[in-house]
Amino acid sequence: MTYDLAVVGGTLVSGSGRQRADIGVSGGRIVEVTAGNGAGLEAKEVVDATGKLVLPGMVDVHVHTREPGYTHKEDLITCTEAAAAGGVTTIFGMPNLDPPTVTRTHLEEVLDLYAARSIVDYNHNPVPAHGETEAMAEAGVAAFKVYMVVDTGRTYPHPAGTGIHDHGHLLQMFEDVEETGRVFMVHPHDQALMDHVEQGYWKRDDRSPEAYAKTLAAYDGIIWDTATATLLRMAKATGCRLHIVHVQTIEGIEMIRRAKDEGVRVTGEVNHWALFLGTWEDVLELGPYCLSYWVPDHHRAAIWDALADGTIDMVSSDHAPHTRAEKDVGWEDMWAAHTGTPGIQHQVPLLLDAVHGGKLTLERVVELTAEAPARCFDIGSKGYLRPGFDADLLIVDPTKEWTIRNEDVLSKIGWTPYDGRQVVGAVERTFLRGVEIYGDGTVKGRPGLGRHVKPSD
Ligand SMILES: [Zn+2]
Structure with a gap:
């Protein structure tokens, strides 16, 4: 048959290995994967990937698109342009928007915005507000999201309705999400402990980035670890599938490992900043620009180990x-600054660079960025370069040396904490369902191309 697209000559990488193979694509799906030299694959468009790697597009389950409500920072077009350039072909948006995504009505409004504006495929995680969860699950969400954070001294990034303190309320959410069969994604945090520790700094009038960093890392991660223990116990009690975001402590990793051994349905994620940013040197040099969090070196080492061993x-x-x-106010008062860093455009290249540096295998990177997120969130059409799956694929040059620069940032804010960093490994072209959305250094996908991917799609 004549395919719409053939990708020939490249080395396909999966979580279990790599092989020289060619791909035939029709109707946006992979139809054929054939080991060999590509002779015989006829197509309207042939992409020569000789000497290159072919990876499945990244499924990024934790993205703050900022639309609706905070489009002075980012919007669905700029966010998904950055995604396309960064090798991300599916995103899950978060509910801390304005209005926050706490009802089915708001959820549908957000999904309409993605449909009109997203360049990549998408899903969206609302807060599991009591009485709304079943209706929101029916609308096709893959997961729900809540923060165990209620901000002090600012109203963002955790606006009312998206953060909770109360453990009874949290347990109710576990019960409600369990009934839907979907995944519950939670940001672990103990606000009472944070309040206590930060008072010590505030009494000394110290609101510096260093004080903020030390507060969140106090007692070797107590603010994280007590919350993680609570979450794991609630997951065990209810049988709800729990996804813990921002794993960044040794104790947290050990608790997740034990819980998995016991059969608790838990998955964990780390974020680029825990791997490539957030050293004490970064805190001193970049201050608000590298915070949310300081990740002390002994924790970072444990995170790399846990990435490699599958925890x-x-x-x-x-x-x-x-x-x-919004960042610069943090030099004087980090508690008034908005926390978090951009990263969707650079995480895949940074991971490729980590492979080059011998910190991780390429196969494991594919598992961590594509296979596992698709599998853990039941997105059956994504994550693998196999017949029947969506033709979301990246052409990667693993040897290209280049420098990350603010000038090249596609995100509306125009900066990255990695400005000036040299990396080896680059995403050359990105395809979404067989359509090139990034190549030759430019975004080629058009707003509205992205589709809502639903669980078990
Ligand atoms: Zn987040």
Whole structure:
């Protein structure tokens, strides 16, 4: 048959290995994967990937698109342009928008915006507000999201309705999400402990980035670990599938490992900043620009180990763009700054660079960025370069040396904490369902191309 697209001459990488093979694509799906030299694959368009790697597009389950409500920072077009350039072909958006996604009506409004504006495929995680979860699950969400955070001294990034303190309320959410069969994604945090620790700094009038970093890392991660223990116990009690975001402590990793051994249905993610940013040197040099969090070196080492051994299931960007003005206030008062860093455009290249540096295998990167997120969130059409799956694929040059620069940032904010960093490994072209959305250094996908991918699609 004559395919719409053939990708020939490349080395296909999966979680279990790599092979020289060619891909035939029709109707946006992979129809044929044939080991060999590509002779015989006829197509309207042939992409020569000789000497290159072919990877499945990244499924990034943790993205702050900022639309609706905060489009001065980012919007669905700029966010998904950055995604396309960064080798991300599916995103899950987060509910801390304005209005926050806490009802089915708001959810449908958000999904309409993606349909009109997203360049990549998408899903969206609403808050599991009581009485709304079943209706929201029916609308096709793959997961729900809540923060165990209620901000002090600012109203963002955790606006009312998206964060909770109350453990009874949290348990109710576990019960409700369990009934839907979907995944519950939670940001672990103990606000009472944070309040106590931060008071010590505030009494000394110290609101510096260093004080903020030390507060969240106090007692070797107590603010994280107590919350993680609570979440795991609730997952065990209810049988709800739990996804823990921002794993960043040794104790947290150990608790997840034990819970998995016991049969608790839990997955964990780390974010690019825990791997490539957030050293103490970064805190001193970049201050608000590298925070949310400081990840002390002994924790970072444990995270790399847990990535390699499978305790941590996936990497997500937690792409969290903020303007320079929203960051710069943090030099004086980090508690007034918006926390989080952008990352969707650079996480795949940074992971390729980590492969080059011998920190991780390429196969494991494919598992962490594509296979595991698609599998853990029941997105049956994504994550694998196999017949029947969507033709979401990346052409990667693993030897290309280049420098990350603010000038090349596609996110509306125009900066990256990685400005000036040299990496080896680049995404050359990105295809979504067989359509090139990034190549030759430019975004080629058009807003509205993205589709809502639903669980078991
Ligand atoms: Zn986040």
